[in-house]
Amino acid sequence: MRLSKKTDLIRQAVQPAIEGLGFELVDVEIKREGPSQTLYVYIYKEGGVFIADCERVSQEIDPIIEELDPISDAYFLCVSSPGADRPLKTPADFRRAMDTEVEASLYRAVEGTKHVIGTLAAYDEEAGTVTLMLEEGGTLLLQQKDIARIRPYIRF
Structure with missing residues (x-):
């Protein structure tokens, strides 16, 4: 499966859960970093995103992604705010x-x-x-x- 199809599939699967927690899904990226891959899920909330927010979202979406199994190799899940200098995409x-x-x-x-x-x-x-x-x-x-x-x- 192409990378863009994987990220689209993940986005569609996790977006309802993320929105249910009061966050906006900003972006999903899969990056190869050395021998492993990292799945980045970027979230936004008015007033800012805190570490506890990232942990809560990660715990909520990890089982969804595991069931979906879009990434055949081992990967790390990283939930983060997109940062102050993130590109404008949406x-x-x-x-x-x-x-x-x-x-x-x-x-x-x-x-x-x-x-x-x-x-x-x-x-x-x-x-x-x-x-x-x-x-x-x-x-x-x-x-x-x-x-x-x-x-x-x-x-x-």
């Missing part, structure tokens, strides 16, 4: 990031650059567009298909 990610600074890496240069920082001003799921307000003024309309990665911008 419509919910874009809604949460509205009116905050983001940085976008583009597949091709737009207005002479492949890296843009701006405030997320609009997201249109149907049109597949993202609008950024630029620091230097003006707006930039980007097609989602042209964005390699977009994530919150963290100033140091």
Whole structure:
């Protein structure tokens, strides 16, 4: 089974349990790390995700995943918050990031650059567009298909 099919299968199986505990399922990834694999399940909750939350979700979804058995080799299950600099992938990610600074890496240069920082001003799921307000003024309309990665911008 292809990796994307495995993650989709896992996502569909664990999402109701995660939502039943009051969390949002953000993403599911399977990564090979050395000789073993790790199944990452990223969750979100308004106000933050704590270690006890991760433990509770892990205990709830582990039997579901075991019964499903989508990963034939041994693996580790890691339930985590997606982190402050996680890429924006879902419509919910874009809604949460509205009116905050983001940085976008583009597949091709737009207005002479492949890296843009701006405030997320609009997201249109149907049109597949993202609008950024630029620091230097003006707006930039980007097609989602042209964005390699977009994530919150963290100033140091």
